[in-house]
Amino acid sequence: MQHNVYLYILVMAVVTYLIRVLPLTLLRKQISNITIRSFLYYVPYVTLAVMTFPAILSATASTWSALIGFVVAVVLAYRGAGLFKVSVGACLMVFVLELFV
Amino acid sequence: MNNNRTWYVQGIRDGIPIFLGYLAVAFTLGIAAKNAGLTAFQATIMSITNLTSAGEFAALGLITSGATYMEMAITQLVINLRYCLMSFALTQKLDSKLPLFHRFLVAYGVTDEIFGVSVSVEGKLNPFYTYGLTSIATVGWTLGTYLGVVSGNVLPARILSALSVALYGMFIAVIIPPAKENKILAGLIAVAMATSSLFTYLPIVREISPGFRIIILTVVIAGIAAFLFPIKDEIAQEKSYAA
Numbered sequence: 083m084q085h086n087v088y089l090y091i092l093v094m095a096v097v098t099y100l101i102r103v104l105p106l107t108l109l110r111k112q113i114s115n116i117t118i119r120s121f122l123y124y125v126p127y128v129t130l131a132v133m134t135f136p137a138i139l140s141a142t143a144s145t146w147s148a149l150i151g152f153v154v155a156v157v158l159a160y161r162g163a164g165l166f167k168v169s170v171g172a173c174l175m176v177f178v179l180e181l182f183v
Numbered sequence: 184m185n186n187n188r189t190w191y192v193q194g195i196r197d198g199i200p201i202f203l204g205y206l207a208v209a210f211t212l213g214i215a216a217k218n219a220g221l222t223a224f225q226a227t228i229m230s231i232t233n234l235t236s237a238g239e240f241a242a243l244g245l246i247t248s249g250a251t252y253m254e255m256a257i258t259q260l261v262i263n264l265r266y267c268l269m270s271f272a273l274t275q276k277l278d279s280k281l282p283l284f285h286r287f288l289v290a291y292g293v294t295d296e297i298f299g300v301s302v303s304v305e306g307k308l309n310p311f312y313t314y315g316l317t318s319i320a321t322v323g324w325t326l327g328t329y330l331g332v333v334s335g336n337v338l339p340a341r342i343l344s345a346l347s348v349a350l351y352g353m354f355i356a357v358i359i360p361p362a363k364e365n366k367i368l369a370g371l372i373a374v375a376m377a378t379s380s381l382f383t384y385l386p387i388v389r390e391i392s393p394g395f396r397i398i399i400l401t402v403v404i405a406g407i408a409a410f411l412f413p414i415k416d417e418i419a420q421e422k423s424y425a426a
Binding site: 089095102168181 | 200204233238246250252255263270340342346349350352371372375379393397400409414
């Protein structure tokens with residue numbers, strides 16, 4: 083390796099931090115435009131949905147255990163379980179299923 | 184001030200699933216870091232300063248191949264650009280009168296998971312909640328990386344596999360409850376998951392990297408929704424990102 087690992091890490095950290103910090107510090111005022119506000123209101127739901135599915139299917143050792151874990155999480159969340167319960171419930175389901183697969 | 188403390192503790196509590204998920208993912212990152220020739224110290228420094236999974240995995244490949252620093256910078260920019268979108272949404276959740284240093288601190292913890300949980304708070308976001316989430320998440324991420332480097336087989340594959348769904352379970356816990364009372368949100372989530380599947384499996388579009396897939400689909404779907412279903416102003420004011 084000719085390059086310095088610490089310099090690589092520094093470059094990565096600076097770029098990544100700038101991406102995160104610029105919108106938070108430069109756009110401090112409340113936006114009044116209703117379209118932009120609606121857009122920002124919808125952003126988290128769309129982003130998280132896109133990130134979850136179908137990525138969850140390839141997260142575990144088998145597609146089936148992941149799919150059932152996904153269904154269990156949706157049902158638990160729909161019934162009003164909190165973050166921890168939904169998350170651990172899905173993990174336990176996958177763990178138990180994979181004991182038999 | 185007592186309020187800040189309560190929020191911080193609540194953040195740590197809600198961050199436990201993030202901790203577990205990060206521990207599992209960072210563990211595999213640590214193993215990859217070791218294979219890329221990094222020492223445990225270097226890998227740990229990388230994780231604590233970057234706090235990003237896809238970016239760090241990609242970086243390992245670049246380090247191994249001896250890429251230029253410019254290539255490293257551009258790769259990180261492309262892979263992590265979605266954080267820009269998240270910060271853009273998050274900045275509206277913070278009180279505009281909040282002292283600036285809070286914004287610098289909150290920025291450190293803008294990851295998919297910490298963002299997802301932070302925006303699910305009803306009304307304005309107290310930065311101490313995000314600090315709680317960030318604290319415990321960073322411990323999981325850094326510790327996992329370290330453990331992955333020093334001992335490739337501390338956690339059995341079965342447990343790693345099960346823990347891998349923890350983060351997705353959390354996302355689901357964030358998006359499903361509001362969708363129960365809001366048909367538009369429910370529809371959007373279904374459309375988002377369906378198009379995301381198409382972009383993952385269909386030829387040509389599947390070549391688009393996951394980072395860009397997230398950005399493109401979010402901008403397009405949330406953009407169309409904003410035109411078709413503008414939110415009522417009072418909802419936006421009081422209950423933005425209602426939990």
